[in-house]
Amino acid sequence: MSELAAKWTSNQSGRVAVVTGANSGIGLHAAIGLAAAGAQVILGCRDADRGAGALAEVRRAATEQEPLLLPLDLADLDSIARFAADVGRELPQLDLLVNNAGVMATPRRETAQGFELQFGTNHLGHFALTAQLMPLLKGSPTPRVVTVASLVHRIGRINFDDLNGREHYRRWGAYAQSKLANLLFAYELQSRAVHAGSSLLSLAAHPGYAHTNLQAVAPQMDGRVRHERLYAAVGKRTGQSAAMGALPTLYAATANLRPGAYVGPSGPGELRGEPRVVSSSSSSKDPSTRERLWSVSEELTRVSIAP
Ligand SMILES: NC(=O)c1ccc[n+]([C@@H]2O[C@H](COP(=O)([O-])OP(=O)(O)OC[C@H]3O[C@@H](n4cnc5c(N)ncnc54)[C@H](OP(=O)(O)O)[C@@H]3O)[C@@H](O)[C@H]2O)c1
Numbered sequence: 001m002s003e004l005a006a007k008w009t010s011n012q013s014g015r016v017a018v019v020t021g022a023n024s025g026i027g028l029h030a031a032i033g034l035a036a037a038g039a040q041v042i043l044g045c046r047d048a049d050r051g052a053g054a055l056a057e058v059r060r061a062a063t064e065q066e067p068l069l070l071p072l073d074l075a076d077l078d079s080i081a082r083f084a085a086d087v088g089r090e091l092p093q094l095d096l097l098v099n100n101a102g103v104m105a106t107p108r109r110e111t112a113q114g115f116e117l118q119f120g121t122n123h124l125g126h127f128a129l130t131a132q133l134m135p136l137l138k139g140s141p142t143p144r145v146v147t148v149a150s151l152v153h154r155i156g157r158i159n160f161d162d163l164n165g166r167e168h169y170r171r172w173g174a175y176a177q178s179k180l181a182n183l184l185f186a187y188e189l190q191s192r193a194v195h196a197g198s199s200l201l202s203l204a205a206h207p208g209y210a211h212t213n214l215q216a217v218a219p220q221m222d223g224r225v226r227h228e229r230l231y232a233a234v235g236k237r238t239g240q241s242a243a244m245g246a247l248p249t250l251y252a253a254t255a256n257l258r259p260g261a262y263v264g265p266s267g268p269g270e271l272r273g274e275p276r277v278v279s280s281s282s283s284s285k286d287p288s289t290r291e292r293l294w295s296v297s298e299e300l301t302r303v304s305i306a307p
Pocket residue numbers: 020021022023024025026027044045046047050072073074075076100101102103104121122148149150151206207208209210211212213214215217245
């Protein structure tokens with residue numbers, strides 16, 4: 001683990017963590033940091049080969065328990081249910097869930113159950129996953145859920161009349177909606193945990209601007225090779241590293257922070273730097289939007305969360 005990751009990650013000895021999208025970028029570096037700090041890490045990945053490569057890296061970093069790789073496609077509710085069952089078979093309890101996986105600004109596609117891909121993967125997939133891992137999280141004396149959002153949440157709006165972009169689809173609008181949904185979810189989960197008298201902590205994090213595979217996925221999907229190369233070059237030059245981008249997640253996952261805290265980089269514009277607690281838009285905190293999104297998410301995923 002890098003010195004900086006060690007500085008922002010407290011001891012995780014004896015804790016078990018699930019990290020979604022752990023084969024690349026922020027998720028991979030979060031998994032490495034948690035394993036190096038003593039956690040047993042379960043990597044939830046949709047591609048077996050990419051997952052196996054990441055597993056080897058996390059294994060090299062692990063200081064205590066061996067990491068595990070389990071298949072997880074967040075764009076398929078059936079895969080999410082199988083993953084939760086697999087985790088339950090492997091482990092008696094879960095201490096930390098990092099809802100990290102994501103796709104950005106994709107052409108309009110649908111998940112296995114017909115949700116718009118970004119809303120379905122980034123928000124609904126993690127909503128369903130959290131619901132199904134909740135019984136295991138409740139087995140931990142100090143359960144924690146960290147959801148990875150984005151600065152882009154600030155331009156987001158939850159379009160309840162057309163959540164899945166069937167009538168009108170804008171790729172960045174759909175991404176911003178999904179990242180705003182991540183924050184609304186994180187805050188509502190914390191609020192419900194408090195009301196239920198649960199010790200669960202729900203926090204959120206964002207990486208600023210980090211050079212990862214995120215920017216390349218959409219151009220790959222619609223075959224825009226020049227855009228893919230351009231985004232990669234710009235990201236390399238202007239973004240911080242994926243390892244730096246993972247620091248807010250590691251800090252939110254392990255530090256002694258107030259319930260519901262949101263962590264991002266401390267540099268100008270929150271684009272880069274070491275982590276600190278940051279603020280989010282007023283829309284992300286709106287109680288009626290939070291509750292309405294929660295109910296709609298329960299209806300769409302057909303699961304409910306009882307923290
Ligand atoms: N990089 C940034 O500047 C930035 C800024 C703000 C927020 N974020 C957020 O940070 C998080 C991580 O992104 P990243 O930058 O690290 O990008 P990344 O390198 O592309 O990593 C995204 C991860 O999510 C996985 N994923 C995508 N769709 C999935 C699905 N249906 N099921 C399971 N896993 C899936 C990817 O798997 P594959 O490898 O199989 O595609 C990959 O492991 C995302 O939530 C993103 O919105 C990133």
